[in-house]
Amino acid sequence: MVVMITLLSCARRLAVVVLVMLVCIATDARAQSDPLPSWNDGAAKQAILDFVARVTRDGGPDHVPTAARIAVFDNDGTLWAEQPVYVQAVFALDRIKALAPQHPEWKKTQPYKGVVEGDAKAIADTGEKGIAELLAVSHAGMTTEAFAKTVADWLATARHPRFRQSYDKLAYQPQIELLAYLRAHQFKTFIVSGGGVEFMRVFAETTYGIPPEQVVGSSGVVSFELGADGTPQLVKQPKIEFVDDGPGKPVGINRFIGRRPILAFGNSDGDHQMLQYVMAGPGARFAGIVHHTDSTREYAYDRSSKIGQLDKAWDEATAKGWTIVDMKRDWRKVFAFEP
């Protein structure tokens, strides 16, 4: 009985508390600045704000329960820069160079010789087999933990050739704000990228606030082994298991997330099927494409680019009224390090 009275009394106190908090939150909301300060006012920003308002409005016709607020983002070219070459490719080449002193035989063997000498043509001449070999040597033959440390050590020292910043600084400030804005509205944010899942997990949490279990990516075979002292370990094998790109993206979403997202962001034809899949579901949906139009602050490329080609997805986006983010026009700031 005493407990019941105490609880009832607490309930009343809580009601007051909630009222006070609501007043505070309302005041705070008015006082608060723009949740997307690095986005210029315009159609793209407005489309995002409108979509989030629609799906979060309690009792509204487009309301989406919090559990179903799944948002997926491509990484390269959507969350961070992918030019002049994918960051993970730079890592792979740097890793080969770092290992070269232990492999004198590489001085005479392609594609290693080409890597050490910076001879892109010699590497390209070895074809798919050569590239697969470079990936295997740089990404396999070690435990998953040793690989994560290798990536972290590399990220701490490597610098982008043009911007002279560590690669995690090449994350787009407007997208970091967008991810935080979505999470503040009870979205669960995922990366769905063609990049290696174990590569991205090293920086996704600190750079984007996305925990390892919300990173979906390409992966190699991993085997469970007992080490010499009986310690269980996971060892990365030189064999590709899953390519999370193009039609692989909706497959990866189904495999890892198990439900259809309501918002997807990409920047290239590698994101086309993911955007199609997300838009084909029922209810309110959002598809966004980053169009790289700013050679001054970042890069300008689309239909004919070898990296991040945007052609078919652009046509469908235009035809269907998906949101195209024009980097030059829509982003007030691209990188946090800009003056």
Add this chain to the structure above:
Amino acid sequence: MVVMITLLSCARRLAVVVLVMLVCIATDARAQSDPLPSWNDGAAKQAILDFVARVTRDGGPDHVPTAARIAVFDNDGTLWAEQPVYVQAVFALDRIKALAPQHPEWKKTQPYKGVVEGDAKAIADTGEKGIAELLAVSHAGMTTEAFAKTVADWLATARHPRFRQSYDKLAYQPQIELLAYLRAHQFKTFIVSGGGVEFMRVFAETTYGIPPEQVVGSSGVVSFELGADGTPQLVKQPKIEFVDDGPGKPVGINRFIGRRPILAFGNSDGDHQMLQYVMAGPGARFAGIVHHTDSTREYAYDRSSKIGQLDKAWDEATAKGWTIVDMKRDWRKVFAFEP
């Protein structure tokens, strides 16, 4: 300036609010009953309570940040009953029977004839090829959404042969409480099971409070296709892609979760490597094994069982002092439907 004063005033009001809330929470905690009421007091329950207290104690030597509080649970035999036969196998056989009228040729073809006639020996005689065929026919050739509906419809009507309850009622009440208790202490709870991921996701959220993106399991190949009307869809193919059992469990954990859990619960040798992997990490760790010792309320089986064999993992658990939950002794109640 006005905004600043408003915010300061709010900050003061919030301090009062937080104080009031803390009093309420403290009162509530005293008033609250046992968080694990279906567990008998004993070593197993105490080990769980002690572990959670250790890893959640702020500033304590074993404190684990909330993001790293990952708990993984096997499903069959750990979260719900797996006798007299795996639930998913019952589903597969029922599905074949339901499809039989559309396949008159099955009357003369094994293993289908055996399924329709309930002739287990005839099915077994077709070997792995026959079993693979049954799995393919019952689990593939349809979209992921159609499959989920098939499972949901089946679950709504199928009944366990002994308990005459729908299969979701065969979830263990003490484990449902344990999952909720862990989540209340900021653990993220995952299923890591040999069962099919798309089968489990249908009931995991309502039965265990575990959302689809936190279910790790075996999977078949899924392909992205554009339907006749151009609608994108994911179609289940008759090919196994990943078996999340034995050494596949730590591999699945690495692939889907991307960090080593600090707590794992299993019941059979299929969970052995997962338990080893979890216990091999640094800091405080917990390994639990459900030992089926209660033929009256559930089933009693271990070393020589064809389903859920517990042999090698039991030996290691005994040698290393992992927590063995004796169902008969440690669980006050097994199923919620018990009187």
